[in-house]
Amino acid sequence: xxxxxxxxxxxxxxxxxxxxxxxxxxxxxxxxxxxxxxxxxxxxxxxxxxxxxxxxxxxxxxxxxxxxxxxxxxxxxxxxxxxxxxxxxxxxxxxxxxxxxxxxxxxxxxxxxxxxxxxxxxxxxxxxxxxxxxxxxxxxxxxxxxxxxxxxxxxxxxxxxxxxxxxxxxxxxxxxxxxxxxxxxxxxxxxxxxxxxxxxxxxxxxxxxxxxxxxxxxxxxxxxxxxxxxxxxxxxxxxxxxxxxxxxxxxxxxxxxxxxxxxxxxxxxxxxxxxxxxxxxxxxxxxxxxxxxxxxxxxxxxxxxxxxxxxxxxxxxxxxxxxxxxxxxxxxxxxxxxxxxxxxxxxxxxxxxxxxxxxxxxxxxxxxxxxxxxxxxxxxxxxxxxxxxxxxxxxxxxxxxxxxxxxxxxxxxxxxxxxxxxxxxxxxxxxxxxxxxxxxxxxxxxxxxxxxxxxxxxxxxxxxxxxxxxxxxxxxxxxxxxxxxxxxxxxxxxxxxxxxxxxxxxxxxxxxxxxxxxxxxxxxxxxxxxxxxxxxxxxxxxxxxxxxxxxxxxxxxxxxxxxxxxxxxxxxxxxxxxxxxxxxxxxxxxxxxxxxxxxxxxxxxxxxxxxxxxxxxxxxxxxxxxxxxxxxxxxxxxxxxxxxxxxxxxxxxxxxxxxxxxxxxxxxxxxxxxxxxxxxxxxxxxxxxxxxxxxxxxxxxxxxxxxxxxxxxxxxxxxxxxxxxxxxxxxxxxxxxxxxxxxxxxxxxxxxxxxxxxxxxxxxxxxxxxxxxxxxxxxxxxxxxxxxxxxxxxxxxxxxxxxxxxxxxxxxxxxxxxxxxxxxxxxxxxxxxxxxxxxxxxxxxxxxxx
Numbered sequence: 024x025x026x027x028x029x030x031x032x033x034x035x036x037x038x039x040x041x042x043x044x045x046x047x048x049x050x051x052x053x054x055x056x057x058x059x060x061x062x063x064x065x066x067x068x069x070x071x072x073x074x075x076x077x078x079x080x081x082x083x084x085x086x087x088x089x090x091x092x093x094x095x096x097x098x099x100x101x102x103x104x105x106x107x108x109x110x111x112x113x114x115x116x117x118x119x120x121x122x123x124x125x126x127x128x129x130x131x132x133x134x135x136x137x138x139x140x141x142x143x144x145x146x147x148x149x150x151x152x153x154x155x156x157x158x159x160x161x162x163x164x165x166x167x168x169x170x171x172x173x174x175x176x177x178x179x180x181x182x183x184x185x186x187x188x189x190x191x192x193x194x195x196x197x198x199x200x201x202x203x204x205x206x207x208x209x210x211x212x213x214x215x216x217x218x219x220x221x222x223x224x225x226x227x228x229x230x231x232x233x234x235x236x237x238x239x240x241x242x243x244x245x246x247x248x249x250x251x252x253x254x255x256x257x258x259x260x261x262x263x264x265x266x267x268x269x270x271x272x273x274x275x276x277x278x279x280x281x282x283x284x285x286x287x288x289x290x291x292x293x294x295x296x297x298x299x300x301x302x303x304x305x306x307x308x309x310x311x312x313x314x315x316x317x318x319x320x321x322x323x324x325x326x327x328x329x330x331x332x333x334x335x336x337x338x339x340x341x342x343x344x345x346x347x348x349x350x351x352x353x354x355x356x357x358x359x360x361x362x363x364x365x366x367x368x369x370x371x372x373x374x375x376x377x378x379x380x381x382x383x384x385x386x387x388x389x390x391x392x393x394x395x396x397x398x399x400x401x402x403x404x405x406x407x408x409x410x411x412x413x414x415x416x417x418x419x420x421x422x423x424x425x426x427x428x429x430x431x432x433x434x435x436x437x438x439x440x441x442x443x444x445x446x447x448x449x450x451x452x453x454x455x456x457x458x459x460x461x462x463x464x465x466x467x468x469x470x471x472x473x474x475x476x477x478x479x480x481x482x483x484x485x486x487x488x489x490x491x492x493x494x495x496x497x498x499x500x501x502x503x504x505x506x507x508x509x510x511x512x513x514x515x516x517x518x519x520x521x522x523x524x525x526x527x528x529x530x531x532x533x534x535x536x537x538x539x540x541x542x543x544x545x546x547x548x549x550x551x552x553x554x555x556x557x558x559x560x561x562x563x564x565x566x567x568x569x570x571x572x573x574x575x576x577x578x579x580x581x582x583x584x585x586x587x588x589x590x591x592x593x594x595x596x597x598x599x600x601x602x603x604x605x606x607x608x609x610x611x612x613x614x615x616x617x618x619x620x621x622x623x624x625x626x627x628x629x630x631x632x633x634x635x636x637x638x639x640x641x642x643x644x645x646x647x648x649x650x651x652x653x654x655x656x657x658x659x660x661x662x663x664x665x666x667x668x669x670x671x672x673x674x675x676x677x678x679x680x681x682x683x684x685x686x687x688x689x690x691x692x693x694x695x696x697x698x699x700x701x702x703x704x705x706x707x708x709x710x711x712x713x714x715x716x717x718x719x720x721x722x723x724x725x726x727x728x729x730x731x732x733x734x735x736x737x738x739x740x741x742x743x744x745x746x747x748x749x750x751x752x753x754x755x756x757x758x759x760x761x762x763x764x765x766x767x768x769x770x771x772x773x774x775x776x777x778x779x780x781x782x783x784x785x786x787x788x789x790x791x792x793x794x795x796x797x798x799x800x801x802x803x804x805x806x807x808x809x810x811x812x813x814x815x816x817x818x819x820x821x822x823x824x825x826x827x828x829x830x831x832x833x834x835x836x837x838x839x840x841x842x843x844x845x846x847x848x849x850x851x852x853x854x855x856x857x858x859x860x861x862x863x864x865x866x867x868x869x870x871x872x873x
Contacts, residue, residue: 627666
């Protein structure tokens with residue numbers, strides 16, 4: 024039987040081609056994801072490991088290295104020259120290196136930032152007696168020695184087109200400055216190998232620009248021979264100021280932390296990509312099952328003959344499963360090879376887009392090889408189980424005297440009942456989520472989505488008749504006999520039509536769900552910005568870092584500006600609960616934000632009083648004249664008077680104070696943006712004046728209200744584009760299923776097609792009939808997928824009302840119609856080859872086919 028199975032694979036290789044391609048694409052996606060993840064992970068780990076080769080212990084001031092978690096980056100006691108001297112004098116210390124590291128970007132000659140903004144950094148140059156810093160060996164020129172001098176890593180200099188002696192614009196969180204390039208260096212820094220820029224400054228200049236004189240971000244300590252990292256750490260720890268903002272770590276712990284961080288990030292990305300690979304494989308299940316069902320039906324007499332000459336049921340089942348195993352393994356092997364190429368392409372693509380990708384060779388692990396082969400083989404074999412069992416139940420005598428055996432009405436009835444129960448239960452759960460909140464609602468949606476999707480897929484054979492019946496008359500009217508025949512053919516085998524359309528429905532359900540959610544969120548954000556902001560422009564850092572307070576001071580002096588205020592934020596505890604406090608300049612607050620007061624007055628800000636939003640007022644039973652007990656970061660408390668209540672505005676934090684009052688709680692708060700109001704509104708002249716005030720800093724963005732909306736819309740659009748690209752593989756697999764079904768259907772109906780030709784239907788009519796049937800099946804999948812996806816999106820949008828109070832479900836009918844039309848076109852294109860084969864059949868040979 025095994026030899027028979029292998030011969031069957033070779034004999035029917037043309038009919039199994041699309042199935043093999045579907046398995047290959049799915050396993051290629053899996054293998055490519057794992058190759059990419061392993062490659063990035065190993066390269067990053069190796070790079071971080073090299074960066075700690077000369078470090079035994081590191082002392083870190085988190086307030087000087089993190090601009091978002093620690094707000095007061097320039098205040099309070101830190102790592103100073105005294106700390107450095109004390110650490111250097113320890114008996115276990117061979118040497119101690121002071122480090123200054125903070126954000127600083129580099130502009131190219133066009134004024135655009137080089138590399139990703141989130142990871143661009145500047146560090147200090149620590150030369151030895153010969154003027155050399157071993158950490159940053161100069162390939163050209165020399166290291167910086169004073170103010171107005173810098174050195175760049177070689178890749179950044181190349182991308183910017185800079186040479187030693189050129190003037191380079193440096194971007195920090197304040198006004199940009201120009202400096203002379205004195206040297207170009209090489210480095211193993213992991214961020215540089217990932218595509219980021221690295222600028223080296225003389226230590227006093229780095230302190231002036233990035234921290235404050237006499238301050239360091241960290242101190243790297245090298246142990247003497249014979250002194251362990253742990254022993255040196257015990258010596259260093261007592262010399263470091265107390266408090267949670269300081270860390271003393273061994274190099275081993277730092278390497279382990281970085282390895283864990285890299286593994287977590289890459290595994291998270293891998294999990295997302297593998298989810299979409301799983302969708303592709305799940306779609307492939309429909310194709311595999313459909314293919315083997317059709318093959319078994321076409322080989323009824325052959326299988327009956329095997330039974331008649333002595334093969335038992337288990338042997339017939341094993342024969343079909345061995346065929347599936349051979350196809351699965353061979354296709355998986357091809358998919359593994361293709362996956363290596365996909366992994367390389369993903370790495371190259373991200374690097375070309377300017378994303379941080381560390382350098383290193385491709386990594387193909389035994390786990391990847393085993394997983395790719397196993398996934399493809401297991402999915403193929405499991406998908407063929409039901410057709411294999413059906414094949415074993417063929418009665419020998421009946422099989423030898425008959426052709427195709429249609430499924431029994433009883434089995435279809437049971438299927439319809441099961442599908443109806445599952446679909447109804449899923450729809451009910453999703454509907455109930457609208458009246459529930461929090462995790463309960465989300466769990467209901469997740470469970471309901473699975474139930475409803477499974478139920479709809481099971482019911483597709485039943486749904487195919489009414490859906491096709493709606494479109495059928497139009498086809499008959501437009502295309503005559505070929506259109507009428509296409510409609511009849513589409514519903515003659517509901518199981519086959521349902522399985523083929525179901526593969527498309529899965530991908531389009533996900534596409535529709537994400538499209539509706541994305542459109543709804545974008546619409547809500549646009550209305551939130553319009554209703555919450557009065558400012559003409561917002562000045563922000565493109566990378567999420569905090570702005571320097573100097574920006575607001577410079578912008579306020581720009582011509583045409585009538586009001587400008589930094590927006591500061593601090594997290595403080597109010598009666599034991601952490602709340603976000605936001606600060607604005609009291610004089611300009613009314614011109615910059617929309618304060619719809621429901622109690623008290625916005626003028627209370629000038630008196631040092633707080634304004635709270637209506638949600639917090641309701642939760643805390645607060646009103647004008649109420650008081651709140653606020654705990655400062657140092658642990659002390661203060662009583663704050665509520666001067667008014669404003670209608671909840673998602674562009675503002677729950678508690679508003681004047682910047683002067685907020686400074687009493689945190690002297691150096693995080694500056695998220697600067698809001699600007701112009702005398703003549705948002706004009707090009709005002710925008711240019713603001714740009715000039717920032718020193719044309721390439722990392723600082725100046726957005727009008729439309730720009731604020733567009734920025735978020737761009738994020739949604741980019742996310743949707745990425746998701747569409749990831750789903751494209753599953754849609755491609757589904758299209759292969761359409762091609763496969765139509766090709767095998769043509770083979771099955773050779774005699775029928777020959778008779779149609781004999782009674783007068785020409786080749787053009789045959790082609791049109793096959794193409795229209797394919798389009799009908801594709802449109803069926805699209806309609807079901809978009810209806811189900813829109814329903815799931817409606818439920819998901821309802822759960823977002825906590826984050827976006829004014830969100831409503833918005834269905835982009837234009838885009839959805841485009842998806843429907845494109846699916847029909849794809850269906851027509853998928854039938855080009857089967858239609859051509861049908862039209863080329865010889866009339867007499869086809870009629871004589873038994």
